[in-house]
Amino acid sequence: MRALIVDSSAPSGLRLGETEDPTPAAHEALVRVTATSLNYGETAHRNEAPDGTVLGWDAAGVIERAAADGSGPAAGTPVVTIGEAGGWAELRAVHTGMLGTAPAEADPGPLSTLPVAxxxxxxxxxxxxxxxxxxxxxxxxxxxxxxxxxxxxxxxxxxxxxxxxxxxxxxxxxxxxxxxxxxxxxxxxxxxxxxxxxxxxxxxxxxxxxxxxxxxxxxxxxxxxxxxxxxxxxxxxxxxxxxxxxxxxxxxLEHPDLTPDLTWLAERLTTGALDPQIAWRGGWDRAEEAVAALLERRLHGKAVLDIG
The missing domain is CATH 3.40.50.720 (NAD(P)-binding Rossmann-like Domain)
Structure with missing residues (x-):
């Protein structure tokens, strides 16, 4: 799969490249990611991770394969997800307690701003x-x-x-x-x-x-x-x-019971009761531009990368 990979030799500390697909545990769903939002903490400390690491706390997408233990939503369900890493990639393995379902008509870009923030x-x-x-x-x-x-x-x-x-x-x-x-x-x-x-x-x-x-x-x-x-x-x-x-x-991230919260937030966002306050949005091939804007405090709001 393609992913934003930590690379200390790259100007932004990240590069778009190929890495192995994740292997979900029994309690994890495999999610096809379509959007991710950047958080200051993970971005500022990206170079502390070893080269080859795939970071990313927030991501939205669709269930590619349901969890083997039967927990969580079925394949094809739109979801919003959170985890310690793995959000900056085409595929993500996610604990089913750390994802929420989203309305079918929801834009994954705004959804991806919800998990951490x-x-x-x-x-x-x-x-x-x-x-x-x-x-x-x-x-x-x-x-x-x-x-x-x-x-x-x-x-x-x-x-x-x-x-x-x-x-x-x-x-x-x-x-x-x-x-x-x-x-x-x-x-x-x-x-x-x-x-x-x-x-x-x-x-x-x-x-x-x-x-x-x-x-x-x-x-x-x-x-x-x-x-x-x-x-x-x-x-x-x-x-x-x-x-x-x-x-x-x-x-x-110590509370793997976020499904009701993320689902509730996704519903409110989709109806317009919540404003995601997106200050920057673009393809993940422009990640270097987004990272610079975020770290230089030029953004007052969320930065969203569309994946794929």
Whole structure:
């Protein structure tokens, strides 16, 4: 099969070439991939993988061969998939708990933006808890996860506050997705929030935690600053009526039960209830162009590669 293969001698660290077809385990379906979306983390660290590796967390396509153990959908079913690797290829072996079915009319390009970004946002908001009528803060809201978190929080009935490094440039776009307020940093907040989806880390996470009301939860998802989270003395006191606040984390790929979430997200995307916010789309022969745009932070939204 053809695939984007890690190649340290290539300008982008990737080349389009031939590699062996995957061999699915009994609980895995073989998927014919038609689109994949790039995530900053896998792209930025691609050269840490050995030459010949096929990376890729997100992919959408059609079941080529159903799982041998009888789990998962039948051959011919449109699906959206997630895994630790293998998405940047024509064929992918996927744990049947890590794929969701999609409507027959769905465009695989937008579908491929859902697994990491959409499922991370959905799971983070579930960890926050009830959002109806609550104030929810999303930090780093212009990234893929952030844009889905804003939309999903709004769908859940929340008053959504979004942070971005450039509100003048991105404020209108975030408001169109459902943000009620767009600010630069959490220290601009004057009224406590009930939950935080933090996609930044570092000092902004510390600031965001300080905005939490009693019993509020901060879910730490992103760590783009590379800076430590240093809390000042007393920051974790349960005083001033703000007790029992929590900081929680999760790792999406440790939960092989994503089928209902991915299916639900695919349905909402297809009906137009969710906007994939695709900022770049092209054939996978243009992968070098997409990688450069992503790593240089020229994209505010998702990059999609059409495969084959």
């Amino acid at each position: 959409g499922a991370s946002a959905l799971r983070a908001l579930r960890r926050v808890g009830d959002t109806l009528g609550r104030r929810i803060l999303v930090t780093g809201a212009t990234g893929g996860v952030g844009r889905y978190a804003v939309q999903l929080a709004r769908l859940g009935g929340a008053y959504v506050i979004a942070t971005t490094g450039d509100p003048a440039a991105h404020g209108d776009g975030l408001r169109a997705l459902g943000a009620d307020a767009v600010i630069t940093t959490p220290d601009e907040i004057t009224e406590p929030v009930h939950g935080v989806v933090d996609l930044v880390g570092g000092p902004q996470l510390v600031q965001a935690f300080d905005t939490l009301a009693a019993h509020g939860t901060l879910v730490s998802v992103g760590h783009v600053t590379g800076q430590p989270e240093t809390f000042p003395f007393g920051a974790l006191y349960g005083n001033a009526g703000r007790h029992e606040r929590s900081i929680v984390t999760f790792h999406l």
